Amino acid sequence: MMTFVMAMIAAIGRSFVFLVMVLVLAATGQAFAENAVTGMRVGAVQIDDRTGLRLVIETKAPLKANLLLLQSPYRLVIDMPKTKWDVDKLAPRGNLQVAPGSAYRFGNPKPEIGRLVIELEKPAAPVRVFTLPSAGAGSRFVIDLLDRGKTAFLVASSALEKNPNIDLNDAVTDRAVVKDADRVKMVKPLSMPLPKSKPARHANKPATAALAAPKPRPRKWVVFIDAGHGGKDPGALGKAGTAEKNITLAAARELASQLRATGKITPILARDDDRFLRLRQRIRLARQNQADLFISLHADSARTSSARGISVFTLSDKASDKEAAALARQENSADLIGGPDLSAEDPEAAGALVRMFQRESMNQSARFAATILQHIRDLPGGDKRGHRFAGFAVLKAPDMPSVLVEMGFLSNRTDEANLNKKSYRQGLSKRLAKAILVYLSEYGPKI
């Protein structure tokens, strides 16, 4: 019995010691939470038959980095929180001999942030970002940069500016991309070291200026309000003869004044008169104005006059129902009225990068749609038809959350009469403005 008790005490003692050890490990783990860059390499990488730059940052622990793309000169800024430089053999600045990279520099703009700047000859943007365990200890942070043109650069730059924490690792879980990355890695092992001593082009500039943070954003959010149709494109026609283009313009103006009244939002109207605009022109206008949100206003029409109510749409390849698919076709056909579009600036052609950002923007758009639905729930006049999905061309901007609101059915007499009433449009706009403010306060860039 005595032996048994002794054994018990010993066991308790051991588990106590074990517990203390766990606590000590946890505490020292905290103290060592600081990460360190232990090496950097660049090499060429083949992506879709084109040659890009692969940058590998070796770190002690897996890296969470903030990325920014800046112009004049084109450059990628990588900010690494709580990261120090443990790269004695590497000069803090130098030239890069792998296109499109031309120079690099690194340092700590603030004691707790490690910053690496890669200067680029061309408007190259990250097409892949992922982490890999290192062969030895530590971790590797890999960024592949490719020049896909200025539009793709601006799209990526704007998306990163709004969300530098954008989880590109997540986007890379796309099986095809990961498989491709593996293939690339095996075909082209990373072996090209960074040059050590050549001075960078801007070596004469003081390090603090070179590592200065980008200029801050304007202090108000920018919301782009897209009044559907216009000019030679009247949109849907109501039972009593109402033209959709007039309803959308009236509602857009009302929403703009409600947003302006918040004091926190600058509304931008796609059109403030009766003019024809192509769908892509509308997106381009929003981007030029660096909009944080895109909201397109429409009024529906259906064969059955009983259909009524408000729908909030976001982009999807697959429409949520047949009616939604037909509606998207109908709305997209607005562009056919203006003849073929020969615009060269097609962000969709920018490829994988844009799709990556589009996925993130689709998630944000869905959140925005849900916020709108919460706020219009109490609006009298029409069952709410909820959040639906369809391939609306006007929602394809990959760098800003975008929704399309079908404010009601002009083919329904009650909805048509409501939409013709200023007081109804005011009630709707007030709720939309509230939803926009709530969404931006939670998910928008900090102002």
Ligand SMILES: [Zn+2]
């Ligand atoms: Zn429409």
